[in-house]
Amino acid sequence: MEDFCGRRILVVGLARSGTAAAQVLARRGAHVVATDVRAERDLGAAVAGLRVLGVELVLGGHPLSLLDRVDLIIVSPGVPDDIPLLLEAERRRLPVLSEVELAARLYAGPYLAITGSNGKTTTTSWVGWTLEQAGVPAAVAGNIGVPVSRTVTELAPGTWVVAEVSSFQLARTERFHPRVAAVLNLSEDHLDRHGGFAAYRAAKARIFANQGPEDYLVLNADDEPTRTLAGAAPAHVLYFSRRQRLAEGAWLEEDRLVLGWEGGLERLCRAEEVALPGAHNLENALATALLARCAGAAPAAIAAALRTFPAVEHRCEYVATVDGVRYINDSKGTNPDAAIKALEAFPPPIVLIAGGREKGTDLGALVEVIKNRCRAVVLLGEAVPKFRRALAAGGFSAVTEVDSLAAAVRSARSLARPGDTVLLSPACASFDMFKNYEERGLLFKALVAELGREPA
Known part of the structure; x- marks a missing residue:
């Protein structure tokens, strides 16, 4: 994996992911400068911890002089793309990466990455729960609240990283390569940042940009903007659907969740047994089942996890x-x-x-x-x-x-x-x-x- 020792790296934004990136890089011998528009009194205890690691802090603004002698920039997802610092970095052709891309350069994977306009947190948590029930080594991280770069530094080789990834994180990726990826749905969101739906959809599509034929891409067959991403996908595409029977993938048949997998039909559980209420959670359950199967979970374990998954905090x-x-x-x-x-x-x-x-x-x-x-x-x-x-x-x-x-x-x-x-x-x-x-x-x-x- 990539060696960051001795490199001069600027971290922009000190929310959870930016703080994690600064910590990880400092521990790997990089010279880290971290900046945030907030003052030190507003950042809490994280600032003191960064100083202990030798991170140079520039707080209360982003002076353009920060870009002098910089090798690489890591930007937090909450930082707008149009701030003067990033516009000048683009003019100077400096590499600007997301914290998820940093993680990809620290840990080879396997990654199971989930994006979409809605249902990401529930599905990511549900897949992590399912793999745990199935005995498949996995860690849940990402936009769900646990920085991926911090998570990957603590994993045994071969552990699946089940990551919720946002459009902001994906837009700044270059080498991020999920073995299994999903786009759950696409609707208008974050248009204030992306400038329009087409740009938002393109950012989401970055999730499969580095996949190949041996990888899996899971898409929602019932959502037209999502379904049509298949035409640009280099991976093996599988669909889930709440409304139609499919040749392979995950769907409802006689009110039962089923998987069409490698030419066979695997029956999981009745729709009424799914742990979370609502039609949208049936879609999340179908996506979960298919993603977990792609990562090696057995059908019986998937069925049990669909029945027993506890609710996600702040989501219905x-x-x-x-x-x-x-x-x-x-x-x-x-x-x-x-x-x-x-x-x-x-x-x-x-x-x-x-x-x-x-x-x-x-x-x-x-x-x-x-x-x-x-x-x-x-x-x-x-x-x-x-x-x-x-x-x-x-x-x-x-x-x-x-x-x-x-x-x-x-x-x-x-x-x-x-x-x-x-x-x-x-x-x-x-x-x-x-x-x-x-x-x-x-x-x-x-x-x-x-x-x-x-x-x-």
């Missing part, structure tokens, strides 16, 4: 029932399509809590689902004006606007009736009010817990 996560009203935390639902899937997973009437920092996506389809399934919508965050206009244009008027998540939970409680569901599925990023979607979801759960201790 049951929180509590208070005064006959069910509260669901879907803080990970950060785009309209994710919110639609969450709304369709629970019976109406629903009181939806939505809003945050929008990503340039269209709300029309979401408004139609809201009209059919929601008693009311509670809005907060920067996107309130856009939601207000879209809901009014769609003829939905049961809208309440608040200025905090605490006020949103209180308002939702007053609007809901016994038998209803209060669903936090914001259809937006969290960065206007929170550090990340996890912080938003944790606060929602704490606020719901307080409801249970208060009079109605």
Whole structure:
């Protein structure tokens, strides 16, 4: 693997992946300079740990002088491509890589990589759980919250790295080569960063750019923008489908999940036995089964894992029932399509809590689902004006606007009736009010817990 000893490397952005990259490189003898627009007081204990390792820190901005005498740049996924530092790096033709690409240069794999607009976290966790149940050595990492570069430094050779990878991470890859890859679905997301759907789709397609005929690419046969990626794929393409029978891959047959594998049919479990609710989770289960099979899991172990997988935090996560009203935390639902899937997973009437920092996506389809399934919508965050206009244009008027998540939970409680569901599925990023979607979801759960201790 690549030797970084003695090389001068700039790490841009000190969130989880950037901090991990700086640590890993410093321990391998690189001269690491790390920069972040935030001040030291806002970065926490990670800064002190980097100093101990000899990392040079430049905080509070990104001066262009950082690019002098740099061999390589590692950029965190949260750093926009159009900041002056990266534009100047491009002008100077300096290599700029993602933390996932760094991991690929530290550990040969095998990698099982999963991307898509929705369902990535659930499917990545589910595949990791399945391989564990099947006795296949594996570690879950990536955009799910565990940096890949840190994970690969601690693995025995031959351990599968099951990685959730985002479009931002993939766009900065060169040699990343998953033995097994999946694109679960594609819908409008992150258009504020990519500039359009075509560029977003192209970034996602980087997941299979280095695959060959001996590798597997798993695609959603029911999603046209995803299905048509097959024409550019050098790998052996397998499909999963909730709506049609396939020649090979994973599908539903007589209400049972089945695998068409190497000319045979492997029956797994009934759809009603799948551990997570909702049609979208049937798709996630089919993808999980096929991906795990590609990585060597036996059908019996896959079937057991489909039945027993615990829910992923912040993804259609049951929180509590208070005064006959069910509260669901879907803080990970950060785009309209994710919110639609969450709304369709629970019976109406629903009181939806939505809003945050929008990503340039269209709300029309979401408004139609809201009209059919929601008693009311509670809005907060920067996107309130856009939601207000879209809901009014769609003829939905049961809208309440608040200025905090605490006020949103209180308002939702007053609007809901016994038998209803209060669903936090914001259809937006969290960065206007929170550090990340996890912080938003944790606060929602704490606020719901307080409801249970208060009079109605």
